Amino acid sequence: MRFEIRCKLEKKVISTDYRRKVLSFFKGSLEEYNKDIKKAIYDDPKRRNFTFSVYLPVERIEKDEIYLRNNYIKIFLSVENMMEALHFLNALIGSKGKTFSMGENSFVAEKIHRRIEKEIIRGxxxxxxxxxxxxxxxxxxxxxxxxxxxxxxxxxxxxxxxxxxxxxxxxxxxxxxxxxxxxxxxxxxxxxxxxxxxxxxxxxxxxxxxxxxxxxxxxxxxxxxxxxxxxxxxx
CATH class of the missing domain: 3.30.70.1900 (Alpha-Beta Plaits)
Structure with a gap:
């Protein structure tokens, strides 16, 4: 399953090391949703069956900071396992409207919706x-x-x-x-x-x-x- 999370930043600047802040957002959302599920997903050393990307409306990059054209970013999440995907969805829905820290910045998840997932039928x-x-x-x-x-x-x-x-x-x-x-x-x-x-x-x-x-x-x-x-x- 694939999801899109639309987030509003407090400021139009973000660290180039933003991925670890997104990781903290996922972990924090799952922790609040269900500690045992968060532990099962993140604390098991085996390969995790999900990935994500972040769309940033980049204006310019200076040293270790990314300056944005506006203060909205999109997080795209793909989860291979259906049950884990549902847990992520429930956790993300529970996180809507809450403020998450990104160091000197912060963001709020405003909208979450499912995206179309394609199917590969050839080799x-x-x-x-x-x-x-x-x-x-x-x-x-x-x-x-x-x-x-x-x-x-x-x-x-x-x-x-x-x-x-x-x-x-x-x-x-x-x-x-x-x-x-x-x-x-x-x-x-x-x-x-x-x-x-x-x-x-x-x-x-x-x-x-x-x-x-x-x-x-x-x-x-x-x-x-x-x-x-x-x-x-x-x-």
């Missing part, structure tokens, strides 16, 4: 990244290395994807999985005061339709539940 699709794709490699000593969407990065992305899906899909379904960039660009994001490269743009994926639908609904790449890797089907 291939062209996607557009609504939020940046993170290609993260954990090296010896648990240090992270972030890759571009180049030949080596795609190899790491495919390896990570297949590893994360091995307990959900059979080996035979995972064998024919291919990622091909179409038009992508590199950018750098600020997340929990750490900056690393990410990728935006369009790319092609070949694979079983069940896998493609799962990635479309739950997110693609690393850190998907933290606001990265939300996909839109464009073909």
């Amino acid at each position: 291939e699709a062209v996607f557009r990244a609504l939020s940046p794709i993170v290609i993260r490699e954990v090296r010896e000593g648990k240090n992270s290395w972030y890759h571009d969407f180049d030949e080596k990065g795609i190899k790491i992305l495919k390896k990570n994807t297949l590893y994360n899906l091995k307990d959900r899909f059979s080996k035979s379904l995972l064998e024919e999985f291919e990622i091909v960039p179409i038009k992508t660009k590199r950018t750098v994001v600020n997340f929990y005061k750490s900056k690393f490269p990410v990728t935006l743009g369009d790319f092609y994926i070949k694979g079983d339709k069940k896998i493609l639908n799962y990635l479309y609904k739950s997110g693609f790449g690393s850190r998907s539940s933290a606001g990265f890797g939300m996909l839109e089907i464009i073909e």
